[in-house]
Amino acid sequence: MSEKKQRILKISILRFDPHDPEDFPHMETFEIEEADGMTLFIALNEIREHHDNSLKFDFVCRAGICGSCSMLVNGRPTLACRTLTAKLDENITLAPLPLFELIGDLSIYTGKWMRGLNERIESWIHHKEKELNVDKLEERMEPSLADEIYELDRCVECGCCVAGCGTIQMRPEFLGAVGLNKVARYKLDPRDDRSDEEYYEIVGDEDGVFGCMTLLGCEDVCPKDLPLQSKIAYMRRLMLKTAK
Secondary structure, three states: OOOOOOOEEEEEEEEEOOOOOOOOEEEEEEEEEEOOOOOOOHHHHHHHHHOOOOOOOOOOOOOOOOOEEEEEOOEEEEEEEHHHHHHHOOOEEEEEEOOOOOOOOOOHHHHHHHHHHHHHHHHOOOOOOOOOOOOOOOOOOHHHHHHHHHHHHHHOOOHHHHHOOOHHHHOOOOOOOHHHHHHHHHHHHOOOOOOOOHHHHHHHOOOOOOHOOOOOOOHHHHHHOOHHHHHHHHHHHHHHHOOO
């Protein structure tokens, strides 16, 4: 019985080093032999090891947890480590996520954007008590509520929802699904002391919940399958109630 012939993948990558004044954006195509169970992460490592060791892309966990390997795959934001080449055509086009600072090739700096977002919405538990009693037992939380909060905490800040958002393309100050998801998470948390009015100050305008055009792009591309649109709708109803 003859062995199955493996496909030859043609991977076209948008190359550009913004720190090199002589460089310019251009496409470069590499051909590699597909292996069983190959992901784009494996394919990119194959290219860097055997074709061009200057290729820039990011990875840490290789398990869809860190969000570092987010990129455009055939124009769609996703994680390279979770994308099987077997589910793609032989011709694959890769590009860095838009909107974020480019480090080089497929490598982007999402941390700078995410840090600014977290500072803007103050994404931490707010206690009105001046002194925290470390010996005080934490109040019990209903398991269903804890599960709902945990579901939103699964966001890995990969930036895919930001790149897939039509609103943020037109309004750069828009918080995006990742920001509104974080606000919804802390609003659900009974340990957070902020009032509805305080939350309204954060997201109750066109750069927040009322700016979303509900195109569903964020939820379509979220690699963690988070219920982003339902939480945006939840925050919108809450803000309308608060505004009355």
